[in-house]
Amino acid sequence: MFTDTPIFSRxxxxxxxxxxxxxxxxxxxxxxxxxxxxxxxxLTGAGQHAPGPMGPPPGR
Incomplete structure (x- = not known):
């Protein structure tokens, strides 16, 4: 990717x-x-979704 660029080498x-x-x-x-x-x-069952980092979406 960037391995050939001077800044990456530096x-x-x-x-x-x-x-x-x-x-x-x-x-x-x-x-x-x-x-x-x-x-x-x-950790979650089939078809279930774990709540996101902010908790479940509003209305749930």
């Missing part, structure tokens, strides 16, 4: 490859979650 040199570190952490978390919560298991 930022990587100064701060490290943050996008690669984030991808690695996300992959690790995904593997950990898959181990403790196999696909198909979830």
């Amino acid at each position: 930022l990587v040199a100064e701060r490290g490859d943050v996008p690669a570190e984030v991808r690695g952490e996300a992959d690790r978390i995904h593997r950990d979650l898959a181990r403790v919560m196999p696909p198909g298991t979830g």
Whole structure:
């Protein structure tokens, strides 16, 4: 994506490859979650939707 741009190269040199570190952490978390919560298991039942971060929509 931006890996060939001078500004990206400079930022990587100064701060490290943050996008690669984030991808690695996300992959690790995904593997950990898959181990403790196999696909198909979830906290909500089939056809039900969990409320969003602000609670259920008005009128519910």
